[in-house]
Amino acid sequence: MNKIKVLFVCMGNICRSPTAEGVFTALVNERNLQDHFQIDSAGTHAYHVGEAPDLRAQKAARDRGVELKHLRARKVIFGDFEDFDHILVMDDDNHEIVQQACPEHFKHKVKYLLDFAPQLNTREVPDPYYGGGQGFERVLDMIEAASEGFLASVQPARDLK
Secondary structure: OOOOOEEEEOOOOOOOOHHHHHHHHHHHHHHOHHEEEEEEEEOOOOOOOOOOHHHHHHHHOOOOOOOOOOOOOEOOOOHHHHHHEEEEEEEHOOOHHHHHHOOHHHHHHEHHHHHHHHHHHOOOOOOOOOOHHHHHHHHHHHHHHHHHHHHHHHHHOOOOO
């Protein structure tokens, strides 16, 4: 069985994208669909390669039953464009960077995560890094909504039950 390969992308891979990786993994596991997915996250910049997610992101996620401490930041690599079926970015800046690096024949894979949560009326997950704890809670709310929407969009395509 071919797995659905999903890559979440933000700038440093220590706040938004690992949160999305953790939330989506938890959702997939909760629905007993883990055998159908390969889930990862990466950053467009190499600022934090090898580091665990921001402690504030870890705490906010853990408070909702999602564990992030085992994740480690990495940078998007050229092979990701071929390897992943869905490359879900968090904001305009990262969308532009990923689109510029992405070969033309893989550009269709690059989407905004929040396109799967149209009820939020925005495409961008705000970067909570320089704010307080409430920013991480807001990011989690947005990512949870988009994760549900994304899973709903791929389930019929792959007949996942």
